[in-house]
Amino acid sequence: MRFGRATKRLLGFLGSLRLATLLLVLLTLACILGGVIPQSSVTPNADLLYRSYGIFWYRLITRLRLDDVFHSLWLLSLTGLFALNLLLCTSRRARGKIARVFRAPGFRALSETDSRTIAIPFADPTPSAFEHLDRVVRRAGYHRVVRREFADGRAQLIARRWPWGALGADVVHLGILVILAGALLGVFREEGTVRVDESERGLLLPACAEQDRGADCLPFDLLVDDFGVETYGETGQAKDYWAAIAAWQGDRLLEEARISVNRPTTIRGVGLYVWRYGAEPGAALVRLHVVDPVRSIVTAEVELRVGETLPVPGAQLWVSVVQFYRTFSLDEEGNPVDLGDVPGGHSAVLLQVSGLDATGEGVAYRDLALPFLPETTTQPEVAFLLVDAQVPAFIDLHFARNPGYPVFWWGFVLVMAGLAVALYVRPSTVRITIEPERLLLRAEGRGGSRRADRLAADLATLFQQDLLTEAEE
Amino acid sequence: MNQGVLFFDIAAIGYIVAFLGLLVARVIDRRWLRTAGTWLFATAFVAQSVGLCLRGIALGAFPVTNTYESLVFYGWVFALGFLALVCAGVLHGRIREGVGIGVGLLVAVTMALAGSPLRSPEIVPLVPALRSHWLALHVSLVFVGEGFFTVAFAAGVIYLVAARSGKRKDDEDDLLERLDELIYRSIAIGFPFFTLGGLFFGAIWAKHAWGRYWGWDPKETFMLVTWLVYVLFLHLRVRRGWRGRRVAWIAVVGFLLALFTFAGVNYLVRGLHSYV
Numbered sequence: 017m018r019f020g021r022a023t024k025r026l027l028g029f030l031g032s033l034r035l036a037t038l039l040l041v042l043l044t045l046a047c048i049l050g051g052v053i054p055q056s057s058v059t060p061n062a063d064l065l066y067r068s069y070g071i072f073w074y075r076l077i078t079r080l081r082l083d084d085v086f087h088s089l090w091l092l093s094l095t096g097l098f099a100l101n102l103l104l105c106t107s108r109r110a111r112g113k114i115a116r117v118f119r120a121p122g123f124r125a126l127s128e129t130d131s132r133t134i135a136i137p138f139a140d141p142t143p144s145a146f147e148h149l150d151r152v153v154r155r156a157g158y159h160r161v162v163r164r165e166f167a168d169g170r171a172q173l174i175a176r177r178w179p180w181g182a183l184g185a186d187v188v189h190l191g192i193l194v195i196l197a198g199a200l201l202g203v204f205r206e207e208g209t210v211r212v213d214e215s216e217r218g219l220l221l222p223a224c225a226e227q228d229r230g231a232d233c234l235p236f237d238l239l240v241d242d243f244g245v246e247t248y249g250e251t252g253q254a255k256d257y258w259a260a261i262a263a264w265q266g267d268r269l270l271e272e273a274r275i276s277v278n279r280p281t282t283i284r285g286v287g288l289y290v291w292r293y294g295a296e297p298g299a300a301l302v303r304l305h306v307v308d309p310v311r312s313i314v315t316a317e318v319e320l321r322v323g324e325t326l327p328v329p330g331a332q333l334w335v336s337v338v339q340f341y342r343t344f345s346l347d348e349e350g351n352p353v354d355l356g357d358v359p360g361g362h363s364a365v366l367l368q369v370s371g372l373d374a375t376g377e378g379v380a381y382r383d384l385a386l387p388f389l390p391e392t393t394t395q396p397e398v399a400f401l402l403v404d405a406q407v408p409a410f411i412d413l414h415f416a417r418n419p420g421y422p423v424f425w426w427g428f429v430l431v432m433a434g435l436a437v438a439l440y441v442r443p444s445t446v447r448i449t450i451e452p453e454r455l456l457l458r459a460e461g462r463g464g465s466r467r468a469d470r471l472a473a474d475l476a477t478l479f480q481q482d483l484l485t486e487a488e489e
Numbered sequence: 490m491n492q493g494v495l496f497f498d499i500a501a502i503g504y505i506v507a508f509l510g511l512l513v514a515r516v517i518d519r520r521w522l523r524t525a526g527t528w529l530f531a532t533a534f535v536a537q538s539v540g541l542c543l544r545g546i547a548l549g550a551f552p553v554t555n556t557y558e559s560l561v562f563y564g565w566v567f568a569l570g571f572l573a574l575v576c577a578g579v580l581h582g583r584i585r586e587g588v589g590i591g592v593g594l595l596v597a598v599t600m601a602l603a604g605s606p607l608r609s610p611e612i613v614p615l616v617p618a619l620r621s622h623w624l625a626l627h628v629s630l631v632f633v634g635e636g637f638f639t640v641a642f643a644a645g646v647i648y649l650v651a652a653r654s655g656k657r658k659d660d661e662d663d664l665l666e667r668l669d670e671l672i673y674r675s676i677a678i679g680f681p682f683f684t685l686g687g688l689f690f691g692a693i694w695a696k697h698a699w700g701r702y703w704g705w706d707p708k709e710t711f712m713l714v715t716w717l718v719y720v721l722f723l724h725l726r727v728r729r730g731w732r733g734r735r736v737a738w739i740a741v742v743g744f745l746l747a748l749f750t751f752a753g754v755n756y757l758v759r760g761l762h763s764y765v
Contacts, residue, residue, distance in 0.1 A: 033728050037721065044717040051710035051754075086705045199703075207700065248614045256617045278621040278698050289700040416700040424702055428689045435681045 030097075031104025039098045046094065050085030053077065057084055099196050106189040113186065117179045120162045123172050126449045126456040132469055134476045136455040138483075145450045148486075149173050152479045158446060171450040177443060181462070184438025191430030198423030205418035206233075209291055212240045212259075213299065213410040220264065234415055235284055237264040243411040245293055246276075257293035259411050275413075291414035295407040297354060298322055300340040302365050303404040304380065306330070309397055317403075328369075331398050338366040340405060344379065352379065365402050444471055455479075492547040494610045496540030497561055501600035503533025504568075508593030515586055523586050527575065530593060534568045537600075541565060548612055551625035556755075557608040559628070563751065564599035566636030567592050570675070574640060579674065584644075584667055591643025623694035630686020631712075635747050637679025638719075642744035644671040645737040652734055669732055672740045680719050683747075687712050711750040718743040 019027065029035060056062040062083060066074045081088035126133050138145060146163055150173070153161060158175035165171040210221065221238045243259035258276035262269060263283045273281040273288075280289040299322060306316040306328055316329035325336035341354040343361030355361060364381045382402040444461025457479075459472035510526035513519075541562065544552040552558045571592040574580045580588055602608070648668040651661065691712065692702040703709060722739045725731040 033724065037724060037729075040717055040721045040724070044714055044721070047710050047714045047717065050705065051707050051714065055705070251614060253614050254617055255614065256620060277617040278623075278694075280697060280700070287696075287700055289698070291699070414700045418701070421696070421702070424692070428692075432681065432685055432689065435684060439677045439681060 027104060030100055031108055032101075033105070036098075036101050036105065039094060039101060042094055043091075043098065046085055046091050049082055050091075053082050053085070055084055055086070057087065095196070099193060102189045102193055106186050106193070110183065110186040113182050117183065121174050121176065121445060123164055123174065124447060126172075126447060126458050128456060130458065132458055132465065132472070134457045134472050136457060136476055136479060137453065138450070138455045139453055145455070146171070146173060148479065148482060149448055149450075149455075152475065152482050153446060153448075156475055156478055169452065173448045173450070174445065175448075176445045177461075178441050179443050179445075181437055181441035181443035184434050184436075184441060187434030188431050188438055189434075191427045191432075191434055193427075194430055195424055195427030198420035198427055201420035201423055202418050205416065205420065206286075207414070207416035207418070208234075210234075210238065210413045210415065211410055212243065212413065213296060214408040216240065217242055235286065236270055238262075238413075239264060240411070240413070243293070244409075254293075257290050257411065259290055259413060261288065261413070286415050286417045289414040289416070290411065292412040294410060295342070295357075296410050297340045297342055297407055299408050300337075301406045301408075302337055302340060302402060304335070304365075304367075305401040305403050307399040307401055309399045314401075315398070322365075328398060333369055333371050333398065335400065336368045336370075338368050338377070340365050340407070342407065344381065363402065363405055365405070367400055369400075442467070444468065446472065446475060492612065493540035493542075493544035493552075496536045496543065497600065497610075498604065500533040500537035500540065501597065501604060503529055503536060504564075504593055504597040504600060507533060508590060508597050511586055511590045511593060515583075515590065526593075527585065527589060530568065530589060531572060533596075534565070534572060537561070537565050537568065544612070548615075550615055550620075551629065553624065553628040553632075554615055554619055555609075555613060557603050557610050559751070560599045560603035560608065562628070563632055563635070564596040564603070566632040567596045567599070567639045568636075569633075570636030570640045570679075574671075574675070579671065583664060584647075584671065587647045588640060588643050588671070591646060592639060595639055595643070618698060621694060621697065623690060623697065627686055627690040627694050630682045630690060632686075634679040634681075634683025634686060635744075635751070637675045638683070638740075638744050638747055641672045641675035641679070641740040644668045644675065645740035645744075648672065648737040649734060649741070652737075665733070669736070672737060673726055676719060676722060676740060676743075680723065683719070684716065688716060707754050708750065711746065711754050715743060715746040715750050718746055 054062045054065055066077045066083065069077070077083050081090065085091055128135055140148070150161055153173070153175040156177075158177045161173060161175045163171065163173050212221070218239070218241055221240070223234050223237050239262040241260040241262060243257075245254050246256040246258060247253060248255050256276045258274060260272075260274050261281075262272045264270060271281070271283045273283070275281050275288055275290055277290050280287050282288070301319065301321050304318045304320075305314045306318060307313070308315050318326055318328060318335060320326045320335070320337055322337045322340050325334050327333070328335050339352075339354075341352060341364045343355040343358040344364035345353050345355050345361075347353045352364075352366060362381050364379050367378060367380055369376045369378075380400045380402045382405065442462045444459055446457065446459045448458075449456040457472050457476055459468045459475065461468055461471065507526045507530040510522055510529060514522035514526055541552055544558065548554065553562050571580075571588060574588075575585060604610075645668075648665060651668070652665060691709070695704065695709075696702045718739065722736060722743060725739070726736050
């Protein structure tokens with residue numbers, strides 16, 4: 017393809033190291049911003065947080081999409097430009113490098129005046145010299161030896177070691193491009209979360225049933241046979257969360273599996289993960305004792321769920337459970353808060369009691385002799401005591417199907433292979449000119465002139481040792 | 490249960506004395522003191538290694554499951570990086586002494602931080618999210634990478650201090666050239682470990698645990714930031730031929746970012762990686 021001068025200059029700039037440097041700096045700064053500013057996609061009520069910074073910062077953050085940096089158009093554009101830069105840079109450089117790897121290197125005259133050229137006294141005729149040199153350079157790990165004899169009686173031998181090492185950086189670039197392509201394919205991903213609570217154990221959740229749970233469709237019916245928590249014997253602390261699942265397609269069982277945290281399974285290309293395990297205080301079933309506070313005897317028992325309202329036996333009252341607290345506490349402002357499962361903590365319920373002309377609200381504790389006494393005036397007084405509470409457990413199963421995942425893998429492999437080659441493999445070329453009575457030797461390669469001089473000196477020593485051995489034989 | 494703590498205490502004392510020994514050796518220029526300092530450093534490293542092994546056996550997992558263990562392991566890798574470069578013959582004479590002082594100080598600081606009353610040395614059972622063989626691969630390789638970055642950082646700081654004086658003798662120019670080479674080599678060795686352990690193994694573990702390779706969690710984001718800074722370093726050093734103070738500064742900034750990713754993110758930004 018032929019390009020005009022302006023297009024060539026533009027392509028040159030788009031594939032330049034200067035632009036790459038600029039983009040790396042900008043991407044770094046963008047990531048820092050995204051890491052420091054709470055992102056609305058992750059932090060709940062992030063909008064309120066920005067408002068607390070003041071109107072200037074609020075406007076700046078929302079207008080520049082700093083509240084969602086990683087999904088903003090400007091960052092995606094920068095990433096796109098970075099991918100283009102990589103593509104152009106790699107295609108331009110790799111073409112020449114691949115040609116150099118496969119093509120024999122050109123001959124170049126060596127001069128004794130060059131400080132990096134080593135002269136070795138040597139009197140053998142050219143064929144014998146070639147034989148010696150060939151042996152020595154091969155022993156030093158060099159391959160692809162090229163020989164050439166000139167009309168003036170001189171000859172040159174060129175040997176190379178790991179010429180493909182020059183392609184390392186390009187392979188890394190290619191790997192990053194593959195990873196970015198995988199990320200692009202991620203646009204077509206499907207993922208969601210299915211929450212299964214205790215009442216749904218053993219129920220077959222039909223495909224797409226989770227849509228009303230705010231998730232996408234699964235391509236099969238899912239049976240969560242059982243789930244639970246594995247604990248450490250001595251402390252009772254959670255060790256693992258697990259679920260026994262089965263995937264069905266109509267009447268056909270596709271697969272049965274036991275999955276746990278860090279041990280997912282893949283069924284029909286859909287990864288199934290144990291995402292979260294916990295208890296749902298909002299669905300707790302509580303048992304209350306209705307107590308006559310004067311005689312201190314239990315007159316009745318009521319069992320109801322959070323949110324339910326039931327009449328109190330023997331009294332013209334209705335009781336409803338507003339909230340259940342696994343460990344009841346009060347915050348600094350005196351509002352009740354749930355501290356979760358705290359050893360030694362006391363659970364409690366917030367009750368609302370309504371009679372004919374009055375309503376009372378208060379807290380009834382468990383295991384504490386502090387019955388809740390509603391302030392109803394026209395009814396005989398009753399008190400409530402929390403006797404028992406069953407908090408149902410739930411498990412969140414996450415599912416994901418992402419066509420980009422296999423592509424990522426290849427990207428990872430390419431980047432790592434390329435990095436190993438780029439940073440640890442140092443290609444080098446050695447040129448040896450055979451002149452009457454002497455050899456001129458010069459090495460070139462990645463790693464700087466010092467390293468090249470060391471390589472040349474090592475080869476010269478190796479060659480002299482070879483000569484000595486031959487003389488002794 | 491706090492297995493290994495005795496060995497860690499011995500190691501901490503060893504590193505502090507080694508650091509002071511190397512520092513005094515630099516001031517009064519005594520070769521025997523320099524050698525003794527390096528040997529003491531190596532002995533402290535052995536004690537720390539024994540402590541880590543004991544702890545790993547007691548825990549039944551790679552001992553990087555909380556901040557205490559991570560700090561100890563972090564220090565261990567700094568020391569490993571330094572000793573590896575000494576054994577490989579990369580560090581000699583004054584450079585060895587200078588880098589030894591820098592690394593010794595850093596290791597002593599990490600051990601002191603680990604031993605502070607704020608960090609409990611008690612062995613705590615692993616939470617479900619950390620019960621994975623990827624923990625050892627992910628964390629150890631990141632720390633190996635960061636160990637080499639620490640050496641680059643120490644060399645960078647020495648470079649910047651040494652390069653401040655206007656007129657220099659020839660041997661000082663040679664020292665600066667060697668330090669510059671050391672910065673590059675350390676980063677070139679550490680970078681693939683950091684990439685493999687931090688980004689790729691981390692991503693694969695995230696896929697196993699959370700069902701996605703990448704989620705822009707603050708820890709992941711700052712890991713990427715650190716990686717990008719070292720990518721910038723390598724491009725500017727190798728392709729643009731930057732040398733000296735400019736690359737030394739990048740090595741220093743890169744390490745500070747790595748340090749922030751390890752320690753700062755957990756405390757300042759809440760995310761999926763917030764383990765104590």
